Amino acid sequence: MIEANNPQRRSFIEIPEGSDFPIQNLPFGIFSVGDDEQRAGVALGEKVIDLSALFELGYLTSVDENVFSYPMLNPFIAMGNATTRAVRNELALLFDAENPKLREQKSDLEKVLFNQADVTMHLPVEIGDYTDFYSSKEHATNVGTMFRDPNNALLPNWLHLPVGYHGRASSIIPSGIPVRRPKGQSLPAEAENPVFGPSKLMDFELEMAFISHQGKDLGERISISEAEDYIFGMVIFNDWSARDLQKWEYVPLGPFLAKNFASSISPWIVTLDALEPYRVDGPVQEPTPLPYLQFEGKRSFDINLEAYITPENSVASKVCHSNFKFMYWNMAQQLAHHTINGCNINAGDFFASGTISGPTPDSYGSMLELAWKGTKPLKLDDGSERKFIQDHDTVTMKAYCDNGSVRMGFGEVSSKVLPAT
Amino acid sequence: MIEANNPQRRSFIEIPEGSDFPIQNLPFGIFSVGDDEQRAGVALGEKVIDLSALFELGYLTSVDENVFSYPMLNPFIAMGNATTRAVRNELALLFDAENPKLREQKSDLEKVLFNQADVTMHLPVEIGDYTDFYSSKEHATNVGTMFRDPNNALLPNWLHLPVGYHGRASSIIPSGIPVRRPKGQSLPAEAENPVFGPSKLMDFELEMAFISHQGKDLGERISISEAEDYIFGMVIFNDWSARDLQKWEYVPLGPFLAKNFASSISPWIVTLDALEPYRVDGPVQEPTPLPYLQFEGKRSFDINLEAYITPENSVASKVCHSNFKFMYWNMAQQLAHHTINGCNINAGDFFASGTISGPTPDSYGSMLELAWKGTKPLKLDDGSERKFIQDHDTVTMKAYCDNGSVRMGFGEVSSKVLPAT
Numbered sequence: 001m002i003e004a005n006n007p008q009r010r011s012f013i014e015i016p017e018g019s020d021f022p023i024q025n026l027p028f029g030i031f032s033v034g035d036d037e038q039r040a041g042v043a044l045g046e047k048v049i050d051l052s053a054l055f056e057l058g059y060l061t062s063v064d065e066n067v068f069s070y071p072m073l074n075p076f077i078a079m080g081n082a083t084t085r086a087v088r089n090e091l092a093l094l095f096d097a098e099n100p101k102l103r104e105q106k107s108d109l110e111k112v113l114f115n116q117a118d119v120t121m122h123l124p125v126e127i128g129d130y131t132d133f134y135s136s137k138e139h140a141t142n143v144g145t146m147f148r149d150p151n152n153a154l155l156p157n158w159l160h161l162p163v164g165y166h167g168r169a170s171s172i173i174p175s176g177i178p179v180r181r182p183k184g185q186s187l188p189a190e191a192e193n194p195v196f197g198p199s200k201l202m203d204f205e206l207e208m209a210f211i212s213h214q215g216k217d218l219g220e221r222i223s224i225s226e227a228e229d230y231i232f233g234m235v236i237f238n239d240w241s242a243r244d245l246q247k248w249e250y251v252p253l254g255p256f257l258a259k260n261f262a263s264s265i266s267p268w269i270v271t272l273d274a275l276e277p278y279r280v281d282g283p284v285q286e287p288t289p290l291p292y293l294q295f296e297g298k299r300s301f302d303i304n305l306e307a308y309i310t311p312e313n314s315v316a317s318k319v320c321h322s323n324f325k326f327m328y329w330n331m332a333q334q335l336a337h338h339t340i341n342g343c344n345i346n347a348g349d350f351f352a353s354g355t356i357s358g359p360t361p362d363s364y365g366s367m368l369e370l371a372w373k374g375t376k377p378l379k380l381d382d383g384s385e386r387k388f389i390q391d392h393d394t395v396t397m398k399a400y401c402d403n404g405s406v407r408m409g410f411g412e413v414s415s416k417v418l419p420a421t
Numbered sequence: 422m423i424e425a426n427n428p429q430r431r432s433f434i435e436i437p438e439g440s441d442f443p444i445q446n447l448p449f450g451i452f453s454v455g456d457d458e459q460r461a462g463v464a465l466g467e468k469v470i471d472l473s474a475l476f477e478l479g480y481l482t483s484v485d486e487n488v489f490s491y492p493m494l495n496p497f498i499a500m501g502n503a504t505t506r507a508v509r510n511e512l513a514l515l516f517d518a519e520n521p522k523l524r525e526q527k528s529d530l531e532k533v534l535f536n537q538a539d540v541t542m543h544l545p546v547e548i549g550d551y552t553d554f555y556s557s558k559e560h561a562t563n564v565g566t567m568f569r570d571p572n573n574a575l576l577p578n579w580l581h582l583p584v585g586y587h588g589r590a591s592s593i594i595p596s597g598i599p600v601r602r603p604k605g606q607s608l609p610a611e612a613e614n615p616v617f618g619p620s621k622l623m624d625f626e627l628e629m630a631f632i633s634h635q636g637k638d639l640g641e642r643i644s645i646s647e648a649e650d651y652i653f654g655m656v657i658f659n660d661w662s663a664r665d666l667q668k669w670e671y672v673p674l675g676p677f678l679a680k681n682f683a684s685s686i687s688p689w690i691v692t693l694d695a696l697e698p699y700r701v702d703g704p705v706q707e708p709t710p711l712p713y714l715q716f717e718g719k720r721s722f723d724i725n726l727e728a729y730i731t732p733e734n735s736v737a738s739k740v741c742h743s744n745f746k747f748m749y750w751n752m753a754q755q756l757a758h759h760t761i762n763g764c765n766i767n768a769g770d771f772f773a774s775g776t777i778s779g780p781t782p783d784s785y786g787s788m789l790e791l792a793w794k795g796t797k798p799l800k801l802d803d804g805s806e807r808k809f810i811q812d813h814d815t816v817t818m819k820a821y822c823d824n825g826s827v828r829m830g831f832g833e834v835s836s837k838v839l840p841a842t
Contacts, residue, residue: 161670170770183763185582194711219682242762248578249578252576252672253671257759260587343681344592
């Protein structure tokens with residue numbers, strides 16, 4: 001067992017009941033306080049541990065230099081999973097209730113602990129490349145049923161490979177930054193020519209994403225058995241989508257402006273190590289994939305996913321409850337596929353799952369599916385209805401794991417939609 | 422007129438007849454000598470001017486700090502086109518045959534000049550995001566004719582917007598680096614299930630690409646009238662493609678592993694300023710595009726493009742002669758479209774044209790079109806035939822402008838294909 005995952009461990013830091021950040025989690029992020037420099041931190045209960053300060057005080061010995069003082073986690077992540085695991089284990093021991101080493105150094109504690117309520121969270125990594133997969137069978141089936149043929153909803157390649165495409169890294173933003181409704185071209189029903197204006201069909205997509213360690217050189221492959229060694233951790237991902245723009249532009253080369261106006265992520269990277277206790281089997285894969293996609297063991301994770309819509313000055317309504325375990329293609333398969341042609345990956349690269357829909361209508365991960373192309377409007381708790389996302393709505397996504405022994409979570413990604421300018 | 426573009430100017434550096442790098446060009450790149458650090462340079466005749474050394478010696482006054490000492494041009498490009506233009510103008514005056522200032526300082530000249538034959542060229546920029554357009558009407562028509570319907574070769578959106586998609590930045594490599602034939606899935610004719618193996622249909626795509634200055638904030642747009650202010654310069658781009666992998670994987674989200682195993686670029690960025698004398702009108706656009714895509718003036722450029730295949734231990738055969746001016750959608754339209762939804766761009770971002778095919782069969786920019794899906798094999802000068810690219814073939818692309826007054830070029834991008842491992 002990974003030392004930091006010990007379910008018995010308690011911290012001397014108070015952890016509120018139901019917190020996403022017990023001592024068994026210890027997710028990494030980038031924060032700042034006031035006008036201070038951005039640096040690396042770890043969430044514990046309602047606190048942020050300042051890793052840069054902790055290193056300078058001599059408490060972290062798994063690294064030789066202060067890789068925590070940079071405004072992004074890439075230099076730390078690039079050191080590889082042996083190092084990132086060692087640092088997380090050190091933190092678990094250091095904040096263990098039984099360990100007096102740091103506990104009794106009140107002045108040091110004051111230097112390394114901040115209230116989460118007092119800090120600003122930033123993008124945790126500088127994302128070199130971003131790939132979006134399309135790995136939920138239920139989502140692909142729903143989309144195929146709506147837009148193509150219900151009897152042939154899945155395209156011929158879908159069951160043979162994890163379909164994916166490249167996305168825009170520059171417009172990935174952290175939780176809390178409002179998102180502007182995009183303008184663009186769309187083709188009205190029955191029209192011959194496109195029109196220009198604000199998107200009328202703005203949507204969220206409930207996804208998770210993983211962030212990679214440094215990969216191999218161009219031309220080399222990461223096999224499926226070693227793939228998880230190259231995965232540092234995961235975040236929640238809202239892949240904002242303008243459905244009307246998408247429908248008009250996406251043939252034949254895929255979505256472009258319908259997606260790249262903004263994508264929002266939760267700020268704390270939960271390590272794959274921390275997720276170890278939540279491994280489960282994924283869906284049965286039939287037909288059997290080609291050998292390079294065949295895997296052993298449990299490669300899926302039981303992560304509850306929720307999406308909420310909060311109209312302005314109103315209450316939050318839960319509109320979706322899905323689970324990461326519904327994904328047909330697992331992360332190891334995605335990464336093995338991505339590099340089978342020799343494509344290189346770098347530390348801090350970003351790989352999203354695609355919308356994660358489950359088998360039941362309340363588990364669909366987008367408004368497109370939840371309101372079934374606008375034909376079944378969702379009733380919110382305040383009585384209003386939604387076919388898609390309206391201006392001033394806030395969309396919030398949460399994710400958590402609970403195996404009966406330890407509950408931990410990802411925090412949230414929450415962003416308000418502003419009207420087009 | 423931009424000072425550096427003066428067609429009368431001569432340099433005290435010898436420029437061989439037909440050189441791509443007369444003093445009117447002055448393209449920027451990143452070079453190293455032996456084990457030295459990478460830094461910024463400019464090509465002049467057969468020499469490289471070491472900008473970092475030139476700055477340290479006090480000859481460059483348009484910038485306050487040595488932005489040329491970095492291993493990529495991003496910090497320089499990020500200063501904007503007023504600065505990059507000023508530096509190029511300074512260089513033109515400094516190396517003018519009539520100017521004794523540097524000409525007479527032999528020991529300084531020795532410090533700042535290297536033979537191109539003695540240096541290693543690197544990627545000129547760290548590419549944050551890479552977008553590939555699909556802007557040649559002839560190419561889109563050829564592909565549509567081959568794979569869909571000759572009577573409806575262009576998809577409905579094609580004449581209304583510059584179709585584009587996101588590509589992989591990590592696998593963009595400079596000229597000279599060999600490219601490994603990728604392995605992957607493809608669906609043989611008549612087969613029900615895909616097979617795995619080396620791509621059998623490896624192809625080049627003859628493209629140009631532009632590199633951007635720092636853009637605006639997320640949520641803001643770059644209008645078409647200001648778009649060219651955000652374009653630093655251009656390179657030649659070989660968008661390697663594995664046609665069999667592409668055909669099987671690309672529906673519905675676009676090309677992925679068929680492209681991201683490698684893309685090769687020429688190392689010298691020819692500035693948009695240097696290309697000013699080669700402006701021409703582009704193709705007539707009918708129907709008239711939406712207002713945000715309407716432009717004034719000449720926004721196309723007369724750039725001759727050539728592709729060569731050199732079998733191992735054999736001679737080079739020219740297989741294609743195309744021209745950048747054939748592009749239906751110009752760069753200003755591409756950039757205005759890319760940001761119309763608020764998508765942000767950064768200094769050093771990369772925007773490729775898509776395959777540039779002309780109206781005649783010898784101007785098609787890919788083997789797919791030149792050999793018409795393998796039905797019309799090309800005869801090379803050594804008597805061998807090609808339907809696609811074979812192992813150990815070297816593909817070389819060149820680009821040059823000649824308006825009768827000044828001839829200048831881009832150098833070349835040349836890469837050998839290695840067998841799959």
